[in-house]
Amino acid sequence: MADSSDLANEGVLKDYDESTTRALRTRVIDAFAQELRRDIPGCTLLTDKEDVAPYECDGLAAYRQLPLGVVLAESEAEVQGVLRLCARHGIPVVPRGAGTGLSGGAMPLREGVVLSLARMRKIIDVDPYARTATLQPGVRNLAISEAAAPYGLYYAPDPSSQIACTIGGNIAENSGGVHCLKYGLTVNNVVRVRAVTMDGEICEFGSLAPDAPGLDLLAVLIGSEGMFAIVTEVTVRLIPKPQVAQVVMASFDDVEVGGAAVAAIIAAGIIPAGLEMLDRAAAQAVEEFVHAGYDTEAASILLCESDGTPEEVAEEIERLTSLLVERGATRVEISTSEAERLRFWSGRKNAFPAAGRLSPDYYCMDGTVPRRAIGPLLLCIGKMEERYQLRCINVFHAGDGNMHPLILFNGNDRAEWLRAEEFGAAILEACVELGGTVTGEHGIGVEKINSMCVQFSAGERDMFFAVKHAFDPQRLLNPDKGIPTRARCAEYGRLHVRGGLLPHPDIPRF
Amino acid sequence: MNEFIADSMPAEIRTQTLDPRIETVLEEFKTKIEEACDRGHRLCIRGSGSKDWYGATRAGEVLDTRAYRGVVSYDPAELVITARSGTPLAEIEQLLSSHHQMLAFEPPHFGLGATLGGCIATGLAGPRRMSAGAVRDFLLGASILTGRGEFLRFGGQVMKNVAGYDVARLIAGSLGTLGLLMDISVKVLPKPSASATLRQEMSACDAVRKLNEWAGRPLPITASSWHAGVLTIRLEGASAAVRTACATLGGEALQQPAATMYWHSLREQSNAFFQKVPADAALWRLCVPSTTEPAVLRDVDFQFIEWGGSQRWLFAAGDDDSVRRDAVAAGGHATQFRHAKNGVDVFTALSPPIAAIHKRLKTAFDPAGVFNHGRMFAGI
Numbered sequence: 001m002a003d004s005s006d007l008a009n010e011g012v013l014k015d016y017d018e019s020t021t022r023a024l025r026t027r028v029i030d031a032f033a034q035e036l037r038r039d040i041p042g043c044t045l046l047t048d049k050e051d052v053a054p055y056e057c058d059g060l061a062a063y064r065q066l067p068l069g070v071v072l073a074e075s076e077a078e079v080q081g082v083l084r085l086c087a088r089h090g091i092p093v094v095p096r097g098a099g100t101g102l103s104g105g106a107m108p109l110r111e112g113v114v115l116s117l118a119r120m121r122k123i124i125d126v127d128p129y130a131r132t133a134t135l136q137p138g139v140r141n142l143a144i145s146e147a148a149a150p151y152g153l154y155y156a157p158d159p160s161s162q163i164a165c166t167i168g169g170n171i172a173e174n175s176g177g178v179h180c181l182k183y184g185l186t187v188n189n190v191v192r193v194r195a196v197t198m199d200g201e202i203c204e205f206g207s208l209a210p211d212a213p214g215l216d217l218l219a220v221l222i223g224s225e226g227m228f229a230i231v232t233e234v235t236v237r238l239i240p241k242p243q244v245a246q247v248v249m250a251s252f253d254d255v256e257v258g259g260a261a262v263a264a265i266i267a268a269g270i271i272p273a274g275l276e277m278l279d280r281a282a283a284q285a286v287e288e289f290v291h292a293g294y295d296t297e298a299a300s301i302l303l304c305e306s307d308g309t310p311e312e313v314a315e316e317i318e319r320l321t322s323l324l325v326e327r328g329a330t331r332v333e334i335s336t337s338e339a340e341r342l343r344f345w346s347g348r349k350n351a352f353p354a355a356g357r358l359s360p361d362y363y364c365m366d367g368t369v370p371r372r373a374i375g376p377l378l379l380c381i382g383k384m385e386e387r388y389q390l391r392c393i394n395v396f397h398a399g400d401g402n403m404h405p406l407i408l409f410n411g412n413d414r415a416e417w418l419r420a421e422e423f424g425a426a427i428l429e430a431c432v433e434l435g436g437t438v439t440g441e442h443g444i445g446v447e448k449i450n451s452m453c454v455q456f457s458a459g460e461r462d463m464f465f466a467v468k469h470a471f472d473p474q475r476l477l478n479p480d481k482g483i484p485t486r487a488r489c490a491e492y493g494r495l496h497v498r499g500g501l502l503p504h505p506d507i508p509r510f
Numbered sequence: 511m512n513e514f515i516a517d518s519m520p521a522e523i524r525t526q527t528l529d530p531r532i533e534t535v536l537e538e539f540k541t542k543i544e545e546a547c548d549r550g551h552r553l554c555i556r557g558s559g560s561k562d563w564y565g566a567t568r569a570g571e572v573l574d575t576r577a578y579r580g581v582v583s584y585d586p587a588e589l590v591i592t593a594r595s596g597t598p599l600a601e602i603e604q605l606l607s608s609h610h611q612m613l614a615f616e617p618p619h620f621g622l623g624a625t626l627g628g629c630i631a632t633g634l635a636g637p638r639r640m641s642a643g644a645v646r647d648f649l650l651g652a653s654i655l656t657g658r659g660e661f662l663r664f665g666g667q668v669m670k671n672v673a674g675y676d677v678a679r680l681i682a683g684s685l686g687t688l689g690l691l692m693d694i695s696v697k698v699l700p701k702p703s704a705s706a707t708l709r710q711e712m713s714a715c716d717a718v719r720k721l722n723e724w725a726g727r728p729l730p731i732t733a734s735s736w737h738a739g740v741l742t743i744r745l746e747g748a749s750a751a752v753r754t755a756c757a758t759l760g761g762e763a764l765q766q767p768a769a770t771m772y773w774h775s776l777r778e779q780s781n782a783f784f785q786k787v788p789a790d791a792a793l794w795r796l797c798v799p800s801t802t803e804p805a806v807l808r809d810v811d812f813q814f815i816e817w818g819g820s821q822r823w824l825f826a827a828g829d830d831d832s833v834r835r836d837a838v839a840a841g842g843h844a845t846q847f848r849h850a851k852n853g854v855d856v857f858t859a860l861s862p863p864i865a866a867i868h869k870r871l872k873t874a875f876d877p878a879g880v881f882n883h884g885r886m887f888a889g890i
Binding site for chain 2: 129130131153174176180181187197201202205207208212213215217219241242264267269270271308311312314315316368369370371401437441451452455456457460461463467468469470
């Protein structure tokens with residue numbers, strides 16, 4: 001056990017073609033392939049370099065590693081067989097859905113196998129009466145809502161990559177989305193998960209009945225970044241689709257006044273379906289890009305969505321509008337049609353690509369702070385811009401304090417990248433000090449493993465390892481992600497977008 | 511403190527210093543746990559004792575949490591309250607109520623002095639459970655003292671937080687088996703601006719069908735009950751939405767304060783159904799898929815149905831195997847909730863691989879088995 005994971009550890013840092021271990025790798029993979037054919041006839045295994053190359057990274061493209069091989073599982077039995085085989089030989093396994101994650105959670109290990117669940121994409125059942133959908137892990141997030149739409153139902157969590165990301169990956173990351181302030185995260189919307197542990201045992205976590213007996217293992221499995229078990233079947237809760245949605249867009253001439261308006265909305269007892277903010281630099285960047293009609297003179301722009309029955313929305317929009325005016329909004333616009341609502345949103349949803357047009361590279365952060373600290377954090381970031389001599393534009397999920405500062409830099413200038421890294425680390429440290437967290441929704445993966453040392457004590461990190469051990473005593477399932485060892489709170493670097501392009505340029509990111 | 515923050519943050523936002531008296535209590539707890547761990551003694555974590563009757567066996571010397579009390583922070587605009595585990599639940603609810611906010615999961619108190627710690631540790635929720643969520647859905651962060659006396663903090667005070675495993679939620683409903691809860695951060699919600707309670711007569715079968723159908727439509731139903739031929743539902747939300755829904759659903763309106771008293775009596779189980787305990791009977795809590803036909807469980811006419819059909823109560827002998835068998839066959843589970851018969855499992859047994867994970871988690875948090883030994887399952 002120790003040997004294999006040590007090999008895997010080193011694998012992250014060494015090159016694929018290192019000749020000293022090439023012969024060993026070939027031997028391991030040949031033996032693996034042979035036993036796989038024997039145990040699970042017909043199971044697809046990719047080992048040729050050109051076949052496995054597409055799997056060398058996820059959405060965090062700066063970190064690449066070719067694995068030993070890639071298994072494309074098509075059934076629970078295959079998943080079980082592969083895990084048993086890997087457990088027997090001490091081969092680490094990295095699960096993978098659509099590979100859209102932004103923190104390197106699905107980055108392969110050199111001595112490990114990637115287990116892709118993308119082919120398990122069957123919608124097993126949509127039950128409108130029970131308001132549930134049962135799915136294989138590779139079903140795309142948006143496909144769930146599409147399948148439920150004929151019944152007037154939908155699946156609420158809507159991460160920005162929802163056209164591509166899978167429900168299995170959503171469970172690994174506890175994905176949120178623009179509407180999670182009102183409708184919750186993945187953990188609040190998944191009722192049951194069937195999964196296979198590394199020793200090949202099939203486990204049922206949660207159920208269609210509430211409050212399953214024993215410890216709430218489902219709650220800790222969700223967001224475990226694929227380190228506890230491989231999900232083979234999921235039951236999600238579907239909820240009635242809101243009949244209407246409307247957006248109020250407000251301008252502020254001061255970021256702190258805008259931040260205070262957000263707090264005032266919540267304090268007034270309103271939980272908007274979405275509450276998003278952009279600072280001036282971000283608004284100017286997106287306006288140039290998509291012409292959403294944003295006020296480019298404003299210090300910050302707030303988008304506030306209300307959804308529900310026509311009566312509810314009318315009542316809420318009226319309250320929101322008067323509150324925003326009272327709280328110093330300099331301009332307030334209400335969407336009058338679905339087309340206009342979508343246009344208001346288009347700016348926010350195109351913030352990442354717009355940043356890509358401003359600068360050769362940008363580096364996206366994902367810290368969360370209490371709402372009251374949004375204004376102070378923005379002032380803080382302003383000072384950091386001077387210190388690090390780099391620009392930063394800010395877009396964020398204001399309703400839940402989840403910030404996405406985008407640090408602009410030129411990756412061809414080594415000194416600039418180093419300053420960007422330091423800038424990013426300083427922002428995350430500030431988030432922790434302000435009572436927040438280093439990642440709100442993108443996950444730790446390999447990217448923020450260093451920042452975990454800032455947020456958690458050694459005792460807490462030890463306990464995380466002990467919890468992992470409870471699910472995966474051999475420490476073979478996606479090892480070395482998420483939790484840094486005491487020995488190395490190493491710097492793995494961060495999302496580094498070359499030439500302004502994300503690895504999946506066609507997927508919206510916000 | 512980070513140099514950038516030092517000059518931008520207003521003083522009141524900065525981290526508060528710990529009250530020395532509270533620090534003393536914390537140290538006393540630590541010492542007690544360390545001693546118990548070293549000597550192989552057991553401790554029974556207890557607040558006011560309002561839920562002493564819940565769970566399997568109670569063992570060990572009582573560790574009273576009530577000295578560790580007080581609200582640590584609460585800002586209505588953050589929708590989060592952080593309080594110490596020994597804080598009376600009533601005190602927290604009163605504070606929230608003065609800002610028109612609430613614990614949306616409507617925790618039952620089951621006694622005057624119920625504490626926040628007991629509420630989180632038992633993980634019990636009230637009538638709003640199916641529309642708002644369970645205790646674990648609202649638990650954002652918690653610090654604990656482990657079975658070795660280490661002080662560890664998990665989660666935080668923000669709603670979106672995916673750093674590290676979500677250990678705080680694992681602790682909700684763990685019946686004190688993993689650690690002693692210390693500071694607890696819970697998400698709170700605004701109170702609904704309007705509420706209405708409607709009643710209509712119908713059979714259990716029709717009630718379960720209606721509740722499931724309604725839940726698939728955009729109706730603001732936040733609580734339901736059926737018993738003895740009467741379905742009662744609560745609608746809450748924006749006043750316009752509640753008004754429209756009342757007109758759509760029909761039925762006789764239950765006026766205030768009777769409506770509030772009714773839902774309170776369900777939450778606290780103080781109504782006639784729960785109070786009239788037949789001789790030698792246990793109160794069984796059956797959690798089943800909401801669509802479960804009432805007839806597949808026993809005593810159709812005597813069931814008390816809540817949570818849109820997901821939670822059903824009935825009185826039967828504690829050793830009557832058929833109660834649990836029926837619930838499990840329906841895809842659910844059954845708990846001897848109150849007046850449990852000794853020698854019969856209180857909770858439905860776990861599958862072997864799930865039980866193995868439980869054992870290893872217990873070892874991770876509480877290797878010497880100091881806390882609440884056997885309260886959930888033998889050996890956990």
